[in-house]
Amino acid sequence: MKLPNAESYRIKMVEPIHRSNRPEREEWIKDVNFNLFNLKSNQVYVDLLTDSGTGAMSDKQWSEMMLGDESYAGASSYYKLKNAIKDITGFDYFLPTHQGRAAENVLFSTLIKEGDIVPGNSHFDTTKAHIEFRKSHAVDCTIDEAFDTVLDHPFKGNIDLNKLEKVLMDNPKEKIPLIIVTVTCNSSGGQPVSMKNMRDVSALAHKYDVPVYYDSARFAENAYFIKLREENYLDVSVRNIVKEMFSYADGMTMSSKKDAIVNMGGFIGFKHKDIFDKASVYNILFEGYLTYGGMSGRDMNALAQGLYEGTEFDYLKTRIDQVALLGQMLKDHGIPVQYPFGGHAIFVDAKRFLPHIPKEEYIAQTLAVELFIEGGVRGVEIGSIMADRDPETGLNRYPDLELMRLAIPRRTYTNDHMKYVAAALINVYERRDQIKKGFRITKEAPILRHFTVELERV
Ligand SMILES: *Cc1c(COP(=O)(O)O)cnc(C)c1O
Numbered sequence: 001m002k003l004p005n006a007e008s009y010r011i012k013m014v015e016p017i018h019r020s021n022r023p024e025r026e027e028w029i030k031d032v033n034f035n036l037f038n039l040k041s042n043q044v045y046v047d048l049l050t051d052s053g054t055g056a057m058s059d060k061q062w063s064e065m066m067l068g069d070e071s072y073a074g075a076s077s078y079y080k081l082k083n084a085i086k087d088i089t090g091f092d093y094f095l096p097t098h099q100g101r102a103a104e105n106v107l108f109s110t111l112i113k114e115g116d117i118v119p120g121n122s123h124f125d126t127t128k129a130h131i132e133f134r135k136s137h138a139v140d141c142t143i144d145e146a147f148d149t150v151l152d153h154p155f156k157g158n159i160d161l162n163k164l165e166k167v168l169m170d171n172p173k174e175k176i177p178l179i180i181v182t183v184t185c186n187s188s189g190g191q192p193v194s195m196k197n198m199r200d201v202s203a204l205a206h207k208y209d210v211p212v213y214y215d216s217a218r219f220a221e222n223a224y225f226i227k228l229r230e231e232n233y234l235d236v237s238v239r240n241i242v243k244e245m246f247s248y249a250d251g252m253t254m255s256s257k258k259d260a261i262v263n264m265g266g267f268i269g270f271k272h273k274d275i276f277d278k279a280s281v282y283n284i285l286f287e288g289y290l291t292y293g294g295m296s297g298r299d300m301n302a303l304a305q306g307l308y309e310g311t312e313f314d315y316l317k318t319r320i321d322q323v324a325l326l327g328q329m330l331k332d333h334g335i336p337v338q339y340p341f342g343g344h345a346i347f348v349d350a351k352r353f354l355p356h357i358p359k360e361e362y363i364a365q366t367l368a369v370e371l372f373i374e375g376g377v378r379g380v381e382i383g384s385i386m387a388d389r390d391p392e393t394g395l396n397r398y399p400d401l402e403l404m405r406l407a408i409p410r411r412t413y414t415n416d417h418m419k420y421v422a423a424a425l426i427n428v429y430e431r432r433d434q435i436k437k438g439f440r441i442t443k444e445a446p447i448l449r450h451f452t453v454e455l456e457r458v
Pocket of ligand 1: 101126216218254255256265
């Protein structure tokens with residue numbers, strides 16, 4: 001018999017989680033105005049809200065915590081992290097930040113001014129918010145194939161070079177401070193960008209003298225997909241693929257809470273010293289001194305170790321296989337999920353799941369609420385609530401895709417939890433015709449409204 005794949009780790013410490021019953025969940029979700037962010041974590045049985053900062057650190061990472069150097073300046077933990085970043089990404093210069101959006105804040109303060117244009121592949125929500133907060137524009141240049149959830153395409157995170165070149169041609173160079181390539185592309189479904197696309201984007205950008213930065217939260221998962229799917233990369237190690245990816249970039253922002261498997265942390269990597277020097281001023285202003293920037297020494301140590309673990313093939317295989325296991329169980333039952341499956345999450349196509357709910361009633365949010373009521377599983381809406389209003393017209397934006405994301409924390413849940421989640425969603429699917437109405441907003445913030453929005457049933 002062929003031996004099956006099994007996890008590349010065993011469990012040394014456990015955290016109890018609690019099941020609840022349906023009447024309790026109905027009451028809890030109403031009490032928080034149908035915003036899943038406002039639930040208490042102990043009201044949730046399997047929490048797939050995000051894979052950000054929710055992973056399980058390893059024994060080695062925890063032992064690194066004990067070795068943290070908490071000196072204000074020049075801590076050995078800073079140098080340990082600097083060496084790990086150089087070793088894994090190739091970048092000579094880096095600034096530590098407390099998380100990914102802080103890295104964006106520092107980098108964009110350095111590069112972006114009012115009225116600028118920042119092309120990219122479906123910018124992540126905090127990235128877009130930080131661009132729009134500076135009264136500049138994020139232009140989406142993702143390939144059209146990304147918006148067809150059933151089309152089988154190996155690299156749905158790719159940038160459409162024609163769309164990008166049009167933006168570069170139509171605007172003066174001074175108005176385009178950078179191009180952002182998000183690897184993997186979170187907003188389009190955890191979909192990877194091919195090495196060829198990175199190479200081509202870099203060549204095109206540099207022809208127009210515009211720098212390229214990677215929003216790198218899931219760079220290792222992207223590298224794993226390149227290894228499996230792109231010609232000539234099967235025999236290249238994940239670490240060498242990572243090195244090549246970053247060789248085409250001028251810098252990177254990192255939310256270390258994803259592929260570096262820590263609970264908090266981030267950084268910016270730079271190829272060029274002049275930009276690093278400029279950004280250093282903002283880092284000191286917003287984050288902290290250059291050798292800790294919002295992180296404790298122990299956190300920098302755990303992050304340095306996490307960069308190595310997160311780029312190991314066996315770990316990545318376990319992770320991506322678990323995500324695909326959930327996706328396949330749903331797909332086998334006819335549930336419309338984005339295909340190919342993403343690296344960190346399964347994205348359920350809510351428009352096709354609940355075709356009778358109008359977009360004005362927040363389709364993906366409706367589905368996420370139903371899944372919570374069904375099984376105490378928390379997913380998240382990636383749809384028109386998250387898309388915010390257009391900052392100029394004040395009108396709701398309705399993105400092409402209304403998705404419910406089920407993000408899988410790293411090394412946290414077992415495959416039995418995935419079976420439980422699949423069963424809960426299958427139950428919702430079987431009673432989908434009885435879900436007749438969605439929601440309306442009763443209270444919202446002007447930006448990043450999904451975190452605090454309040455809703456009522458239509
Ligand atoms: C999570 C994430 C960010 C923001 O990082 P935080 O650590 O949550 O601030 C930016 N870009 C992408 C692609 C992300 O996934």
